[in-house]
Structure formats: structure tokens, C-alpha cells
Amino acid sequence: MTQQLAVAPTPVRTATTPGTAAAAPSAPSAPSAPGSAGAPSLGTAGLVTVLLGAFLPMLDFFIVNVALPTIDHDLAAGPAVLELVAAGYGIAFAVLLVLGGRLGDIFGRRRLFVIGAAAFALTSLACGLAPGAWSLVAARAAQGASAALLIPQVLGTITAATDGARRGRALSVYGAVGGISVVIGQVLGGMLVAADVFGTGWRSVFLLNVPFALLAVVLAVRFVPESRAAQASRIDVPGTLLLTAALLALLVPLMEGRAAGWPLWSWVLLGLFPVLALAFAAVERRAERRGATPLVPPSLLRIPEMRRGLGIALPFFGGFGGFMFVIAVALQQGLHLGPVAAGWALVPMAVGYFTASLASPRLIGRFGSRILTAGAAVQATGLATLAVTVLADWGHFSPLRMAPGVALAGIGQGLIGTPLFRIVLSKVPAARAGVGSGVLATSQQSSLALGVATLGTLYLSLAPTLGTADALALCLGLQFLGSLTVLYLTTHLPRSIG
Numbered sequence: 421m422t423q424q425l426a427v428a429p430t431p432v433r434t435a436t437t438p439g440t441a442a443a444a445p446s447a448p449s450a451p452s453a454p455g456s457a458g459a460p461s462l463g464t465a466g467l468v469t470v471l472l473g474a475f476l477p478m479l480d481f482f483i484v485n486v487a488l489p490t491i492d493h494d495l496a497a498g499p500a501v502l503e504l505v506a507a508g509y510g511i512a513f514a515v516l517l518v519l520g521g522r523l524g525d526i527f528g529r530r531r532l533f534v535i536g537a538a539a540f541a542l543t544s545l546a547c548g549l550a551p552g553a554w555s556l557v558a559a560r561a562a563q564g565a566s567a568a569l570l571i572p573q574v575l576g577t578i579t580a581a582t583d584g585a586r587r588g589r590a591l592s593v594y595g596a597v598g599g600i601s602v603v604i605g606q607v608l609g610g611m612l613v614a615a616d617v618f619g620t621g622w623r624s625v626f627l628l629n630v631p632f633a634l635l636a637v638v639l640a641v642r643f644v645p646e647s648r649a650a651q652a653s654r655i656d657v658p659g660t661l662l663l664t665a666a667l668l669a670l671l672v673p674l675m676e677g678r679a680a681g682w683p684l685w686s687w688v689l690l691g692l693f694p695v696l697a698l699a700f701a702a703v704e705r706r707a708e709r710r711g712a713t714p715l716v717p718p719s720l721l722r723i724p725e726m727r728r729g730l731g732i733a734l735p736f737f738g739g740f741g742g743f744m745f746v747i748a749v750a751l752q753q754g755l756h757l758g759p760v761a762a763g764w765a766l767v768p769m770a771v772g773y774f775t776a777s778l779a780s781p782r783l784i785g786r787f788g789s790r791i792l793t794a795g796a797a798v799q800a801t802g803l804a805t806l807a808v809t810v811l812a813d814w815g816h817f818s819p820l821r822m823a824p825g826v827a828l829a830g831i832g833q834g835l836i837g838t839p840l841f842r843i844v845l846s847k848v849p850a851a852r853a854g855v856g857s858g859v860l861a862t863s864q865q866s867s868l869a870l871g872v873a874t875l876g877t878l879y880l881s882l883a884p885t886l887g888t889a890d891a892l893a894l895c896l897g898l899q900f901l902g903s904l905t906v907l908y909l910t911t912h913l914p915r916s917i918g
Contacts, residue, residue, distance in 0.1 A: 462581035462645060467590055469639040473537055474574040474594060475601050476629050476636070477567030480544075481510060481868065482605035484560075485748050486759040487613050487622040494621065497553035504557045507675035510869040512564030513571075514862055515667045518715055519660050521572030521858020525649040529573040529580065529853075534640050536570030541633035547626035563626075575857030579845050580647040588842050589781055595838035596777030598864070606748055606766060610759030647853070658703050659715035666696035667866060674873035678880065716859055720852060725914065726859075729844035732792070732909045733863045734870075736836055739902040741868035742875030743803075743829070746895045749879065754888030755817065765819035769830035776834025784839050789913035792836050792843075796907035799832025800900055807896040814889035836906065843913065875899070 462470075484491075484506055492502050524532040543563035550556035578590045612624045620627060670693045673686035680686065707714040721727050744766075751762040776795070783791045806825025810817060841860065848856035875895050882891040 462577060462590070463643065465639070465643040466581075466645065467578070467593075469636060469643050470533065470574040470577050471594065471597050472632065473533060473570050473636045473640070475597050476540060476633055477513070477571055478598050478601040479605045479608070480563065480567070480626075480629065481513070481865070482601075482744060483609040483625050484509070485745065486606055486609040486752075486763060487625050489752075489759075490613055490622040491553075491556070495550075495553040495556065497556075501553045501557060503676060503679045505553070505560055506872075507671070507869070508557050508561040509564040509567075510865065510872070511668065511671050511675065512561045513567050514671065514865040514869055515664045516565055516568035517572055517862040517865060518663060518855065518858040519655070520568040520570070521576060521855050521861070522655065522715060523569070524573045524576050525852070525855060526655075528646050528648045529576045530640060530644045530646040532569055533573040533577070533644060534637050536566055536568075536573065537633050537636040537640065539566035540570055541630045541637070542566075544626045544629035544633065548620070548623040548630075571861050572858040575841070575845065575861060576853040577644060577647060579848060579853035579857060581645050588784070588846070591842040591845060592777070592781045592784070592838050595841040596774065596780075596834070598837065598841075600770060600774055600777070604770060606744065607763035607770070610761075610763035614758065614760045649852075654713070656704075656707060656713065656715040659700060659707065662696055662700035662703055663715060666693055666700055667862075669693040669696055671866070671869055671873065674877070675869065678877045715855075717852070717855065720848070720856060720859065723847050725843050725847045726845075726856065728909070728913055729840055730860070730863050732836075732840060732906055732913075733844070733860070734867050735902040735905045735909075736833075736840065737864050737867035738871035738874070739899040739906075740833060740837070741871030742895065743871075743899055745872045745876045746879045746892065747826075749876070750883075750888055750892045751819075753883070754814075754892070757819075761819065765822065766826060768823045768827035769833075772827040772830030773834040773837075776831045777838045780835055780838040783835070784842070788915040789839070789843065789910060790915065792839055792910040792913065793907055795832045795835025796903050796910055797832070798835065799829050800903035800907065802826065802828025802830070802832055803896050803900045803903060807893045807900065810889050810893045810896065817889075832903070836910075 488502055488506065491497060491505060497505065520532065520536070540563065543559055543566050546559035547556060547563055550559050575591075575594065578587065578594065582590050609625050612628065613622055615624075617624045669689040673689045677683075677686035701718075704714040704716055705718050708717055708719060721730075747766070748762055751757045751765055752759065757765070780791060787794075802825050805828060806822055809821055809825055813821075844860050845853075845856055875898065878898075879891050879895050882894065886894070
């Protein structure tokens with residue numbers, strides 16, 4: 421079912437029962453198909469477990485948004501520190517994802533899943549108990565780092581321990597979980613802050629993670645099979661450092677520059693980004709030519725489904741992240757809605773996304789990648805409808821009036837996001853499931869962060885001068901252009917999806 425890379429694949433060593441590793445083969449061979457003798461097989465309970473592990477970190481990327489005003493009031497954080505509370509998580513998450521995938525390949529994906537889930541519980545507790553603003557920033561960065569250990573093991577385990585139609589369905593469900601978690605994050609965050617559970621206020625958005633992350637640890641030990649690359653390779657230290665530096669040079673100034681007044685260091689870092697990115701690409705190519713194992717093997721990016729899918733991921737997730745941030749701020753600052761009302765305004769999007777996600781596996785089987793093209797068209801229609809509604813009568817704009825536009829946008833996003841994971845990972849060999857998953861997850865999280873940073877900064881800069889309605893409509897227009905870009909790129913995908 422998988423297309424082999426230009427380099428020889430690494431065999432997979434697996435444990436067929438928890439805690440018991442099978443001996444590595446004496447000679448390299450292609451990994452066994454999941455479900456065959458000696459190969460890992462992910463059952464329903466195991467799939468639910470890893471999806472729980474995926475849901476929590478993705479939920480936390482956005483759940484804190486509606487709690488930021490309360491955090492600012494309680495901890496006297498100030499704008500710059502407050503943005504670090506949100507940005508610190510996303511930056512640490514994005515820059516360490518590929519490394520997290522590689523560690524899972526080497527030391528075992530279930531082992532890293534358990535470590536990551538336990539660390540996520542601990543760091544979530546630290547966030548919930550943080551006595552001050554800077555301690556919360558540090559705990560959020562540590563929480564993002566633990567999420568980077570956890571998320572790649574989810575995709576890596578699905579890729580290594582499922583095959584054929586079951587893998588396709590599992591990846592489709594993963595895509596649905598990713599999209600729903602973003603929308604639910606803002607709804608649930610508003611409800612928790614308003615409920616003030618046991619007087620915890622904003623702290624409950626972090627403390628909620630602790631029991632569920634610990635539950636994921638217990639279930640993983642029981643139900644998730646172990647899988648790893650049989651021939652352990654060294655960590656690509658130069659590649660890891662260069663990728664980390666490149667992403668930091670891009671994300672830190674974009675997410676913190678506006679709050680800090682765009683100082684000189686922000687422009688210097690942005691100027692360094694292309695230099696560091698080119699240096700990273702050169703180091704990775706050289707490492708693979710020498711027969712070493714680079715952090716991101718260039719041969720992996722030569723798989724058409726991986727390369728083209730990642731090209732779609734940037735505008736899609738960037739627009740999605742920017743939309744969720746801008747609409748939440750506009751509803752609270754422009755319409756003066758409370759966090760609960762602002763969250764509930766996005767329920768039609770959640771319903772549309774979830775409905776489309778449930779239907780997408782069947783639609784993919786019938787229409788192939790054309791379903792992504794249709795999804796991009798529906799999303800663009802929803803964004804255009806919402807922009808026209810904003811400009812037509814902002815004085816009477818309300819969650820009810822915005823419902824048709826956000827529902828259409830949600831349906832379109834569900835038809836794109838859910839199949840996209842299946843496309844990108846469909847031809848990745850099981851031996852490289854971890855690194856392939858890490859590359860995809862890094863692209864997803866980096867794009868979400870870029871969308872928040874660019875469109876969020878644009879909106880916050882223009883709203884005071886143009887007004888909320890015009891600034892929001894302009895951002896929606898840019899997202900509309902992004903949807904058209906996705907539509908064009910989807911026409912270059914293979915029509916049949918494995």
C-alpha cells in the first residue's frame with residue numbers, strides 16, 4: 421500500500437504486546453503490513469487513546485484565547501507578556517515537532533506518547549497553578565514542548581500500525597479531531613472562564629487537561645502497540661538547531677513584534693529567516709547524500725502526495741488559524757460579546773466542520789481529491805458571505821446573522837482538513853512514519869501560528885483606524901484569496917487517494 425522512497429526503507433521493530441519488543445531482523449527489509457504476524461495493529465481502543473492524546477494539545481492552542489482578558493486582569497500581565505502566554509505555547513510546539521517525531525522513531529512511539537502525555541499533564545498543572553505572569557509564560561512554553569513529544573506519536577502510530585482503508589479512516593478521523601478541537605477550544609474556554617469552577621477562573625482551562633492526559637497515559641500502556649524504526653539513527657543535531665533557529669526567527673517577531681513596538685531585533689530576526697532556512701535545506705541535502713539520517717529527509721519531500729499536500733497545508737491552516745483568532749477578537753471587542761457568547765457564535769462552524777468530516781471518508785472514496793476542490797469552493801463562498809454580511813450592516817451584526825457564513829466556512833474546512841492528512845501521509849513508508857508525521861504536524865502548527873500572527877496583527881493594527889467592520893472585512897477578503905489558492909492547488913493532486 422505504500423510507495424517506497426528513493427533511499428532504502430528502514431525496517432520496523434515492534435512490540436506485539438505492551439512492554440515486549442520483538443527482536444530486530446538480521447537484515448534490512450520492508451516493514452511488515454500492519455496486522456500481519458509480528459507487526460503492530462492498532463485496535464479501536466488504541467485509536468481512541470491516541471486521538472485523545474491528539475485532542476488535548478490541539479485544544480490548548482486556542483482554548484486560552486478567550487481567557488486572556490481574565491489572565492491579564494488577575495496577573496497584571498500587560499499586552500506583550502499576554503501575547504507570550506499564547507505565543508510561547510505555539511512556538512515551542514512548532515519548533516520541536518519534527519524532533520519529537522524522530523525521537524519516537526528511535527525510542528518507540530508508544531513510549532514517547534506516554535512520556536509526552538505525562539509531561540502534558542504536569543505542565544498543564546503548572547499553568548493552572550502559576551503564581552505570576554512570567555511563570556505562566558514559562559509553563560506554557562514547557563506545555564508546548566510536551567505537546568511536541570505527544571502529537572507526532574499519534575500520526576506515527578496510525579501510519580505504522582494501520583493499513584489500507586483502516587488507515588484512511590483513522591487519518592480522516594484525526595483530521596476531524598484537529599478541526600473540531602480548534603472550534604471547541606474557544607467555546608469551552610469561554611464556558612469554563614464564565615463558570616468559574618470552584619473559584620479557579622481562567623486556571624480551569626489548564627487544570628481540565630490533567631485528568632484526561634493521565635487517562636491517556638493509562639490507556640496507552642494497555643491498548644497502544646509499540647512501534648519504532650529498527651535501526652536507531654543519531655539525532656541530526658545541526659539540522660535540529662537550524663530548523664529551530666529558522667522557525668524562531670520567523671515566529672517570534674511575527675507574534676511579538678507588534679506588542680513590542682516592532683523594535684530592531686524583530687526586523688533582524690525576520691531578515692535572518694531566509695538565510696537560516698536555506699542553510700537548513702543545504703545541511704539536510706548534504707546529510708542524505710552522505711548516507712546519514714537528516715531530520716527532514718529531502719527524499720521524503722519528493723513523494724508527490726507529501727510535497728503537494730504540504731503546499732496546501734500552508735494557506736489552509738494559516739487562513740484557519742487567522743480566522744479563528746480574528747473573529748474571536750472582533751466579536752469580543754467589536755460587538756462587546758462575553759467569552760461564552762463569542763464561543764457559541766462559532767457553533768455553526770463546529771457543526772458544519774463535524775458533519776463534513778463524518779461524510780468525507782465516503783466522499784473521498786467516490787470523488788477522490790475532487791472533494792478538496794469542492795471544499796475550497798464552499799469555504800470561499802462562506803467567507804465571501806460573511807464579509808458581505810459584515811459590510812452590509814455592522815450595526816445590526818450578530819451571531820445569528822453570521823451563522824450562514826460561518827456554517828459554510830466550516831463545511832468547506834471539514835471537506836479540506838480531514839482528507840488532507842490522509843493525502844499527505846498516504847504514501848509515507850511505515851519506517852518513516854514518525855518523521856513524516858512530525859513534518860506534517862510542524863507544517864500545521866507553524867501555519868496556524870503564522871495565520872494568527874499575520875492576520876491577527878493586521879486586524880489589531882487596522883481596527884483602531886479603519887473600524888472593526890472594515891478591518892474584519894479586509895481580513896476575510898485575504899482569507900478568501902487564500903481559499904482560492906487552496907482551490908487551485910487541489911487541482912494538481914492525484915485524483916485517486918489511497
